[in-house]
Amino acid sequence: MYLLRCIECGENFENELIYTCPKCGGLLEVVFDVSNADFRLDGNNVTLWKYRSLLPVRIEPVTLFEGGTPLYPVDVDVDARVFVKHEGLNPSGSFKDRGMTVGVTKALELGMKSVACASTGNTSASMAMYSARAGLRAYVLLPSGKVALGKLAQAMMHGARVIAIRGNFDVALKLVREISERKGLYLLNSVNPFRFEGQKTIAFEIVDQLGHAPDAVFVPVGNAGNISAIYKGFLELREAGYIDEIPKMIGVQAEGANPIYRAFVEGKDSIEPVENPETIATAIRIGAPVNARKALRAVYSSKGKVLQVSDEEIVSAQKMLAKQGIGVEPASASSLAGLLKEDSDFDTVVCIATGNLLKDPEEVMRVSGTPVEVDANISEIERLI
Numbered sequence: 001m002y003l004l005r006c007i008e009c010g011e012n013f014e015n016e017l018i019y020t021c022p023k024c025g026g027l028l029e030v031v032f033d034v035s036n037a038d039f040r041l042d043g044n045n046v047t048l049w050k051y052r053s054l055l056p057v058r059i060e061p062v063t064l065f066e067g068g069t070p071l072y073p074v075d076v077d078v079d080a081r082v083f084v085k086h087e088g089l090n091p092s093g094s095f096k097d098r099g100m101t102v103g104v105t106k107a108l109e110l111g112m113k114s115v116a117c118a119s120t121g122n123t124s125a126s127m128a129m130y131s132a133r134a135g136l137r138a139y140v141l142l143p144s145g146k147v148a149l150g151k152l153a154q155a156m157m158h159g160a161r162v163i164a165i166r167g168n169f170d171v172a173l174k175l176v177r178e179i180s181e182r183k184g185l186y187l188l189n190s191v192n193p194f195r196f197e198g199q200k201t202i203a204f205e206i207v208d209q210l211g212h213a214p215d216a217v218f219v220p221v222g223n224a225g226n227i228s229a230i231y232k233g234f235l236e237l238r239e240a241g242y243i244d245e246i247p248k249m250i251g252v253q254a255e256g257a258n259p260i261y262r263a264f265v266e267g268k269d270s271i272e273p274v275e276n277p278e279t280i281a282t283a284i285r286i287g288a289p290v291n292a293r294k295a296l297r298a299v300y301s302s303k304g305k306v307l308q309v310s311d312e313e314i315v316s317a318q319k320m321l322a323k324q325g326i327g328v329e330p331a332s333a334s335s336l337a338g339l340l341k342e343d344s345d346f347d348t349v350v351c352i353a354t355g356n357l358l359k360d361p362e363e364v365m366r367v368s369g370t371p372v373e374v375d376a377n378i379s380e381i382e383r384l385i
C-alpha cells in the first residue's frame with residue numbers, strides 16, 4: 001500500500017526502521033498508492049483517522065482524538081477571505097499530535113519499547129502524552145531555559161524523562177539522533193517519515209472543511225517539517241482527484257531564526273545554518289532546520305514564498321487573534337503576521353495556528369500585563385468598572 005522513498009536519490013525501501021537513505025543519506029518519505037483513498041471530503045466527521053486509507057499504520061491507532069480542529073473565519077485588514085486553522089485545540093495543544101498519533105502507533109507496530117525526541121517544547125509534550133497512552137518510555141532532550149513553561153509541564157507530568165541540555169535545539173537534535181542510534185530508541189523528530197503522514201492531514205481537513213482548496217496556506221516554519229507535510233497532503237489530494245490546484249505554500253520564519261527565508265531570497269534550494277537563533281517564538285527558534293530542502297521544494301513547486309516577521313509583528317498578530325477569541329502561542333501567530341505583510345492577491349487564505357496560548361503563559365503575561373489588585377470592597381471595584 002505504501003513504501004519509503006529517498007527524496008534525494010529516489011531509491012525505494014521496505015525496511016521501516018530507517019530514517020535516512022542508507023545509500024545517500026537523504027531523508028525518506030512515505031509514498032502511497034492514492035487510488036486507495038476511500039474518504040469523502042464532504043465536511044462530515046472531520047477527524048484525523050477519517051483519512052486512515054492514506055495513513056501508514058497496520059494496527060489499531062494510539063489515539064487521543066486528535067485532528068478535526070476548527071477552521072475559524074477571521075476579520076483582518078486584507079482583501080481576502082481569511083481562515084485560521086486552530087491546531088492549538090488538539091489534545092496536547094499543538095499540531096504535533098497529528099504526527100504523534102501516527103508515529104507512536106508506528107513505534108508500537110515495530111515493537112519498540114522507547115521513543116525519543118529533541119524539542120523546542122511541543123514535540124516533547126505531545127510525544128510524552130501519546131507514549132504515556134501507549135505505555136512506551138519517552139526520552140526528551142530540550143534546550144535548557146528556552147522551553148515555554150506549559151510545554152515543559154506537560155512533558156514532565158506525562159512521565160517523560162526530560163533532559164535539559166546546555167545548548168540550543170539544533171545541538172539537541174544532533175545528540176538525540178546519535179543516542180537513539182546507540183540505545184535503540186525510536187526517534188520521533190520530523191526526520192521520522194511517519195510523523196509527516198499524520199501532519200499532512202491538515203491539508204485534508206482544510207479541503208474537507210472549506211469544500212475546496214484555498215489559494216494560499218501560511219505556515220510557521222521552524223524545523224520545516226509541517227510545511228513539507230501539508231504540501232505532501234495537497235499533492236496526494238491532487239493525485240487522487242480531490243482538488244485541481246495546489247495552494248501556494250507560504251512559509252513564515254522569525255527574523256532571528258530565518259535560514260529558510262534567506263535561502264529563498266537568494267533562490268537557493270538548501271540553507272546556511274543560523275548559528276545563534278533568537279526569537280520570542282521559542283517554538284521556532286531553530287537555526288539548522290533538518291527539513292529545509294523539503295520545505296524549499298514545497299515552496300518553489302507551489303509558487304509560494306518564504307517571509308520573515310519580527311517579534312513585534314508576531315506579538316501584534318497574537319493580540320489580534322486573541323481579540324477575536326483565538327488564543328495562540330507566539331510561533332503560531334507568525335502565519336497571520338506573514339499574511340499581514342504579504343501583498344499578493346488571494347481570494348481564500350488559510351493561516352495555520354500551530355499551538356495554544358496556554359503553552360507559553362510567561363510570554364503572555366509579559367505582553368499583556370498583570371491584573372489590577374484592589375481591596376475587597378464594592379466601592380473600589382465600582383471605581384474600576
Ligand code: F0G
Nearest residue numbers: 119120122123222223224225226354355
Ligand atoms: N509552531 C509551533 C507551535 C511549533 O511548536 C513548531 C515546531 C512550529 C510551529 C514549526 O513547525 O518545525 O514543523 O517547521 N516545534 C518543534 C518542537 C520544533 O520541538 O516542538 P516545524
